[in-house]
Amino acid sequence: MLDHRNPTPTPPKRVVILGARGIIGRALVRHLESEALPVLALGSAEVDLLDPAAAERLGARLHADDALVVLAALTPDKGRDIATLMKNLRMGEAVAAALAGRACDQVLYVSSDAVYPMGPALITESTPANPSDLYGVMHKTREVMMASAVKPERLAVLRATMVLAAHDTHGSYGANRFRRQARESGKITLSGRGEETRDQIYLDDLTALMRMMLLRRSHGLLNAASGVSLNFLEVARLVAAQFAPAPEIVFTPRTQPITHRHFDITALRRAFPTFRMTAHADAIARVHRAEGL
């Protein structure tokens, strides 16, 4: 559950974004700068979190009244192996060490819904984290790392589900991959008949959510999801509807069991009652246009 230190939105003195060159980081920088919020955008070129001196270098750049957003991570498309896990943990270690030496006003750690087990339970912030892959283990471990270095009233953890974004490079199974397939081959390939249900969050909604958490100095845990899950066939049809002629939807033999994921986003509604989530169909159409298709 999320609580706010600020009863009304108040801009932070400065927002330091770690992982500012990734898709979410770039969008967040744009979003905050469009509102004239001071931003220090740090990518690996500025602070390489795998460098042995990373903690010291990062610490030297942080001010006590900064809000730090931690987005830096090697995503699964960069590797799902143990070596990638260990690199991600070293990056987390560096951030935690920097924060232990120089406290920030707020730390927003962007985690993933991969920390939750894949099962029939409706996901809430109370759902026990029990990751089934190394990526989920990495995020859960880094969440604990942050909690060890940051006071609870200054730490917010945002567990994001699949992000719908233009020019996504991750290629995860879902709308982003379907759009690329449709564009490149005129076909969308589904596993089985696309029966699995998943949530997704539009990138602009995610950055808007992060902005609100920064302005309200939120602390605690929140899932970033829309609360509406569609099956992959429905998603494929929404993507296909953006193209003319419509791409063929191809069904292939299933290799994985059917799983589902639904979120109860009551905590988000309670934390930000006036926040409006973009409907999946609208989000898919906007992403399509943003890619100039």
Place this chain on the structure above:
Amino acid sequence: MSAVPPVVGYAGMTHLGLNSAVAAAERGFAVVCFDPGRDCIAALARGEPTVSEPDLAELMAKNAERLSFTSEASALRRCAVVYISPDVPTDDGGTSDLGPLTALIAAVEPVLAAEASMVVLSQVPPGFTRGLARAEGQRFYQVETLIFGRAIERALHPERFILGCADPAQPLPPALASFLGSFGCPILRMRYESAELCKIAINFFLVASVSAANSLAELCERIGADWSEIMPALRLDKRIGEHAYIAPGLGIAGGNLERDLATFVRMGAETGAETGVVLAWQANSRHRRFWALRRLHETVLARQSDPLIGVLGLAYKENTHSTKNSPALALIAELRPFRLRAFDPAVKVDPDWHPALAQASDPLDACKDADAVVIMTPWQAFKALEPAAIAKAMAGRVVIDPFGALDGKAAASAGLEHHRLGAPRR
């Protein structure tokens, strides 16, 4: 049994204490009602009930000669049976604060006659009564099964008495036996711990039924089934029963059920008993608690700028003015950025609840120009409303009516988008 009817005392003029005392007077016993709160006693002495229950005021007036109200504990000395009946407050996690209860016992017990039976009526965890200092032969625990809105009826006509004793094989003191026997229902004697756990067991079965109903009702809403069509079939099944708690609700409410679940989880953790099913009930209750809020977001709040929400009902349930654990107030607290207009037949709007909550003059006034109306307490006055009149008063079409105060078909015919627990989304 003693030939002269015993004088019965009640310490703690709570909802439970007052209704129990008035029922005892109605049964023909002289009753001493003690509470340290002088304002409370003064109001009761004037014949003004401090809680709202059907028939309570009338029975207080009818039995005025048998009822005496006092803020002096020593007045209990003439009682042969004294019930201890304060509220036991709980925190957000359902954990009991036994401090007020033990303080009241400490104040009352020394003034009681040596042979008087002291009966703890408040809800206590297993082990509490065994730990009290009074002689075991004069110390009892009695299970209460108060239902808000039916407190007098339940107190006058109990299904049975469940009495925790030091030794169930020993006969009851004559005065206590005489008093309980006057109600003409079975008296089940058992060990203190069994009686205390029996109270929890009763609530467990209620929670199990409610949780099953809530889970199935939610699925109904998603697959086009209607729980209201299924309930009659369940009630005709003898294994479930006509009085089973299978009406869907907004989670487990009221505090007492949550208290018992929290007590079980705590004792289970301490003793190594498996607690998984209770944790699941608690999770389901947390989920259902915000049903109306989710529906409001889905239908109006996430779609419309600056909506006006009409709220019908503020009380915890119909026929009471109590707002403790009120689902309406819980909802209102979540709607702080929005404009609200509310009406309740027994409760006035409190400005502290919400920065933009207006008092409506009547139910239709609460609906006036509303983009959505939520009926959070199913008062008869709301059931009597014509859906067409509501539709005419409203600016929007959405009516969130968890308990089905309105007939769904009539509401739909009036052009309303009617949302009820367990009903398919229309």
